[in-house]
Amino acid sequence: MTDITTKTCDVAVIGGGPSGLSAAITLKQAGVKSVVVLDREAVAGGIPRHCGHPPFGLAEFKRILTGPEYAKRIVKKAQQEGVEIALKTTVVLLEKQGRLTLVSPDGTSQLLAKRVLLATGTRETPRSARFVSGNRPIGICNTGALQSMVYLKNMVPFRSPLVVGTEIVSFSALMTCKKAGIKPVAMIEQNTRPSVQWPVYYAASFFGVPLRRKTRIVEIIGGNRVESVIIAGGNGKEEKIPCDGVLFTGLFTPESSLARMSHLALDPDTGCPLVDNNGRCSDPVYFAAGNVIFQPVKVAGKCWQSGIRIARAIVDDLSG
Amino acid sequence: MKSGGQVISTDVAIIGGGVVGCAVARRMALAGASVVLMEKAPDILDGASKGNSAILHTGFDAPVDSLEWQCVQNGHQEYLEIHKSLNLPLLKTGAMVAAWTEEEEARFPGILEKAHKNQVNDIRQLSQAEIHKLEPHLAGNVRAALYIPREYVIDPWSAPLAYLLQAIENGGQALFNAEVTAGGYDGEHWLLDTPQGQVRAKYVVNAAGLYGDIVDTRVLGDSEFVIKPRKGQFVVFDKAAGNLINSVILPVPTKITKGIVLFPTIFGNMMVGPTAEEQESRDDASVDTATLNALHEQALRMLPALKGIPVTATYAGIRSATEQPEYRIREEPERNWITLGGIRSTGLTAALGIARHVETLLKGFGAAFEKRQNPVVSRVPNLANHLSRDCHTPGYGEIVCHCEMVTDREIKAALSGKMPAGSLSGLKRRTRVTMGRCQGFYCSARLAELTEDKFETPLSVGEAHD
Structure with missing residues (x-):
């Protein structure tokens, strides 16, 4: 199509979360002229926007912030450094030579970037991909959906869910539940030990949620809305627990769909784009940073550092 | 009678808002009849029609000289005639019957003969080179394959929506949460009770699908068939798999089942399914881990x-099979009643053909309508991945569901108009919202806000509070 406008830039950063913004800031500080962050949401900041609890920002700002405070702060810093942030802008296609196809409310366009950084982050594995048995009623979601509902819209998807998983994010979910007046009926973990080395017994009991180890979800039961779940303990004995929702936490999977749909190579085991030590993808014009290349997933501060490190490699590459 | 007191008079009353009911409503409205469709759920496609393989069949393997074959042929033909005007998509995939064993290959002559009897004369056997060229990713041990060029893939939810919308645009009416609880015939008119009021009709078409026998027993006093629900589970793969196959990959059918199919969807995904599991329940569309794993493994083989490649979704549909394999059409000319029973997996294709058959039957009953002149032709929004979507037209507000590129504008449109979504699943079928790879991780909050106070079962159960 000839009527599609094509713009150019030095570096296009896909994703305006901690790693994307820290990379963009680092690039500007190193003297790279035009750095554009493309974010599909109406507000930049990434996942921390809806993690309404501390601790964020310790490494970056030497103080403890909540997720939303942290998100605002990193966006402001990027703007101060002269980073252009294009919101409501979805990258739909990656092609060779750094050619990106963008869709925004203004129309479809193309962006030609000397280098492209994928900073598209991560998300939790939904119920469907876990092959959990049962009906498919309303009231089943991931932590991301719960937290965005609570912190962005002041809504709750359930009042007494079962929580599946004991990763760090699972305890973040418990904090959100407490804030929102949600009382989980139990928190279950398939393994003998919880996934995090925190004082989890203390944490779960602090939130008043029974923690059950060596327990898996067998079936979800419900009509329009979740009514109960069947869980099985280590001895295989099944138990039906009434609840009005199921919260599937963790099991993070990289949000690498764009790379997967493109010419870039992926690690078949992790689903992350294949990168070298400098975060460089199989096409040397493309780089990746942050949680899209981390398995297991890392906290915002680590993503921030990853953005800085990969941005320096991009600077070297552009000047070399 | 505890209805709201209203009595709606109509020529033709249709019980059931599945694909068959919607197609009959359209056909009869265009034929000039006044029509009222009654659906017990808050939206159309709540039963068997919500989960199918979305294939537009040629009928190459249908029972020879059967009504089913006739309806499939007519339905296929009419879909091709009307789909552009209704803005319904068509993916010209073709289908391949793949034989993996000598035993399966030995069945090819029989399949070919049946296809020819069914006037599907463009079926042909492929050479190994052709198989490989057409489906380079298919496992290398395919022994032989037949190719049926006119087996296509369509949008299984937009099509019935378009049919009913056209009925409504041409004077029809649809009632939801309107289960037919009782009915009586006075020799001239039917009076059907629903929670939304009474419907007074000259003719009744029972298209209640999984509940067809129950409705007949309830209103006529008996049923000529018994519904034997047959569940089919599906696994939907990420859009990254969408280009791994070009055609619908059919196994060689056995006497019992058509088998597990691998097929592209109109939305850009790839799917495997369905299973065929007999069950008692007419509404339990649950999935189970072992079956999903088996489907997944079979697809990988x-x-x-x-x-x-990640899995995007899993679901199950329930076919309204009966104790016999054929369509179960009951004609009651003395009472002006038609029952369309036992419409199974071919229903999506056959619906338009069945509707034509209904018109013929009603004429046989003595019905005379004046064909509607210059009928309204209404277009439905396109959801097909290979065609332009709403997000490709500027001014859409913002994208709410990123995985499926669903805009704020199209969600708002689906919540209003002449056929607004009546439930969250109805909204999903109209827009694809939350049906993508993240299953609502990113968009649930915005969707909860957009749909607040719209549905009886909402996404949000209330406010968050400390």
Whole structure:
């Protein structure tokens, strides 16, 4: 199509979360002229926007912030450094030579970037991909959906869910539940030990949620809305627990769909784009940073550092 | 009678808002009849029609000289005639019957003969080179394959929506949460009770699908068939798998089942399914881990390149089979009643043909309508991945569901108009919202806000509070 406008830039950063913004800031500080962050949401900041609890920002700002405070702060810093942030802008296609196809409310366009950084982050594995048995009623979601509902819209998807998983994010979910007046009926973990080395017994009991180890979800039961779940303990004995929702936490999977749909190579085991030590993808014009290349997933501060490190490699590459 | 007191008079009353009911409503409205469709759920497609393989069949393997074959042929033909005007998509995939064993290959002559009897004369056997060229990713041990060029893939939810919308645009009416609880015939008119009021009709078409026998027993006093629900589970793969196959990959059918199919969807995904599981329940569309794992493994065996490609969704549909394999059409000319029973997996294709058959039957009953002149032709929004979507037209506000590129504008449109979504699943079928790879991780909050106070079962159960 000839009527599609094509713009150019030095570096296009896909994703305006901690790693994307820290990379963009680092690039500007190193003297790279035009750095554009493309974010599909109406507000930049990434996942921390809806993690309404501390601790964020310790490494970056030497103080403890909540997720939303942290998100605002990193966006402001990027703007101060002269980073252009294009919101409501979805990258739909990656092609060779750094050619990106963008869709925004203004129309479809193309962006030609000397280098492209994928900073598209991560998300939790939904119920469907876990092959959990049962009906498919309303009231089943991931932590991301719960937290965005609570912190962005002041809504709750359930009042007494079962929580599946004991990763760090699972305890973040418990904090959100407490804030929102949600009382989980139990928190279950398939393994003998919880996934995090925190004082989890203390944490779960602090939130008043029974923690059950060596327990898996067998079936979800419900009509329009979740009514109960069947869980099985280590001895295989099944138990039906009434609840009005199921919260599937963790099991993070990289949000690498764009790379997967493109010419870039992926690690078949992790689903992350294949990168070298400098975060460089199989096409040397493309780089990746942050949680899209981390398995297991890392906290915002680590993503921030990853953005800085990969941005320096991009600077070297552009000047070399 | 505890209805709201209203009595709606109509020529033709249709019980059931599945694909068959919607197609009959359209056909009869265009024929000039006044029509009222009654659906017990808050939206159309709540039963068997919500989960199918979305294939537009040629009828190559239908029972020879059967009504089913006739309806499939007519339905296929009419879909091709009307789909552009209604803005319904068509993916010209073709289908391949793949034989993996000598025993399966030995059945080819029989399949060919049946196809020819069914006037599907463009079926042909492929050479190994052709198989490989057409489906380079298919596992290398395919022995032989037949190719049926006119088996296509369509949008299984927009099509019935378009049919009913056209009925409504041409004077029809649809009632939801309107289960037919009782009915009586006075020799001239039917009076059907629903929670939304009474419907007074000259003719009644029972298209209640999984509940067809129950409705007949309830209103006529008996049923000529018994519904034997047959569940089919499906696994939907990420859009990254969408280009791994080009055609619908059919196994060689056995006497019992058509078998597990690997097929592209109109939305850009790839799917495997359905299973065929007899069950008592007419509404339990639950999935189970063992079956999903088995489907997943089977898909990987047929298509090794699927390895590592994530699963987007899983679901189950329930076919309204009966104790016999054929369509179960009951004609009651003395009472002006038609029952369309036992419409199974071919229903999506056959619906337009069945509707034509209904018109013929009603004429036989003595019905005379004046064909509607210059009928309204209404277009439905396109959801097909290979065609322009709403997000490709500027001014859409913002994208709410990123995985499926669903805009704020199209969600708002689906919540209003002449056929607004009546439930969250109805909204999903109209827009694809939350049906993508993240299953609502990113968009649930915005969707909860957009749909607040719209549905009886909402996404949000209330406010968050400390």
